[in-house]
Amino acid sequence: MNTPKVSDSIRCIAEATLPRRSETEPLFRKDWHARVFTLVVTLVHTQKIPWKSFQERLVVELAKHQTSMAPQTDEEVDLQYFDCWLAAAEETLRAEELINAEDVIAQIKVIKQTVHEIRDSQLIARS
Amino acid sequence: MSDQDNDHFHGHVHDPIEEGAALRVRALEELAIAKGLVDPAALESVIEYYERETGPRNGASVVAHAWTDPTFKDWLLRDGTAAIHSMGFKGYQGEHMRVVENTPDVHNVIVCTLCSCYPWPVLGLPPAWYKGPAYRSRIVREPRKVLTEFGLNLSKHRKVQVWDSTAEIRFMVLPQRPENTDGLNVEELAAIVTRDGMIGTASV
Known part of the structure; x- marks a missing residue:
């Protein structure tokens, strides 16, 4: 019987259930993570939305995604976590009647249109 | 087809702003600014604060x-x-x-x-x-x-x-x-x- 080897193997399995840990991971993995974080914090700082209202929605969103204990990488945790932030932010803004769903759809169309116009003008300028 | 070829096929490299969460965040941000809910300068200062302070x-x-x-x-x-x-x-x-x-x-x-x-x-x-x-x-x-x-x-x-x-x-x-x-x-x-x-x- 080789106890140390058994312990090592159990430990390896156990360690795999937690995401990789690092003290030097980036503050924000993607630009939009920083932007949605900043938007919510600024709205709370300026008392346009109550933190509690946002946090309660964040809890609901996280619970929806917490269906499996499967191991996740740091990146997977962050991506899922900030997806939840975004959903909670949008719901809070709607619940506080600061924006409505139609506003968001219309603004997305405007941004897409603007991006295409800029691209088209760049293509014309280059041709 | 390689990624590079694919980009040439479409005529440009996809900007992340065109799709998904990044686009949605930008829409929320622009709406919040347009409605006077946030000051664009305040947004920048908040991110700076958390990064530095x-x-x-x-x-x-x-x-x-x-x-x-x-x-x-x-x-x-x-x-x-x-x-x-x-x-x-x-x-x-x-x-x-x-x-x-x-x-x-x-x-x-x-x-x-x-x-x-x-x-x-x-x-x-x-x-x-x-x-x-x-x-x-x-x-x-x-x-x-x-x-x-x-x-x-x-x-x-x-x-x-x-x-x-x-x-x-x-x-x-x-x-x-x-x-x-x-x-x-x-x-x-x-x-x-x-x-x-x-x-x-x-x-x-």
């Missing part, structure tokens, strides 16, 4: 101060909010702080089981694993096992106390001062304090 180095200096000044330590454990604010570490998610001390008999560890409540002014923003479902659910159910996975093997005689942060109160662990550090000054002591030590998933 918050982080575990703040918490480390609080710990080092407590290790070297018994009066401050008493204050910190009695009224964490006021003691931490006195060092200039104020800000959102740091309004109501409680500091819990590790002793030879008790080891403390913090979590937020519901989401990711965390003392931003002293520890910065939480690491990914702190936000993940595995840590959030398991540290309460089987704290010793999880701590072992972090490399922290505690004596069975030492009690493990898990503190669940909420929107109302944030916790920070005051680690035990390591032995043989009598000759170190406050700055040198702060340098040995780690973020995980103040969460309780590591010793210092």
Whole structure:
């Protein structure tokens, strides 16, 4: 019987259930993570939305995604976590009647249109 | 077709702004600005603040101060909010702080089981694993096992106390001062304090 080897193997399995840990991971993995974080914090700082209202929605969103204990990488945790932030932010803004769903759809169309116009003008300028 | 060919086929490299979450965030941001809910300059200053001014180095200096000044330590454990604010570490998610001390008999560890409540002014923003479902659910159910996975093997005689942060109160662990550090000054002591030590998933 080789106890140390058994312990090592159990430990390896156990360690795999937690995401990789690092003290030097980036503050924000993607630009939009920083932007949605900043938007919510600024709205709370300026008392346009109550933190509690946002946090309660964040809890609901996280619970929806917490269906499996499967191991996740740091990146997977962050991506899922900030997806939840975004959903909670949008719901809070709607619940506080600061924006409505139609506003968001219309603004997305405007941004897409603007991006295409800029691209088209760049293509014309280059041709 | 290679990625490069694919980009040529479409005539441009896809900008992430064109799709998904990035586009949605930008729409929310533009709406908030257009409706006068936020000032674009304020958005920039908030991100700068969290990148430059918050982080575990703040918490480390609080710990080092407590290790070297018994009066401050008493204050910190009695009224964490006021003691931490006195060092200039104020800000959102740091309004109501409680500091819990590790002793030879008790080891403390913090979590937020519901989401990711965390003392931003002293520890910065939480690491990914702190936000993940595995840590959030398991540290309460089987704290010793999880701590072992972090490399922290505690004596069975030492009690493990898990503190669940909420929107109302944030916790920070005051680690035990390591032995043989009598000759170190406050700055040198702060340098040995780690973020995980103040969460309780590591010793210092």
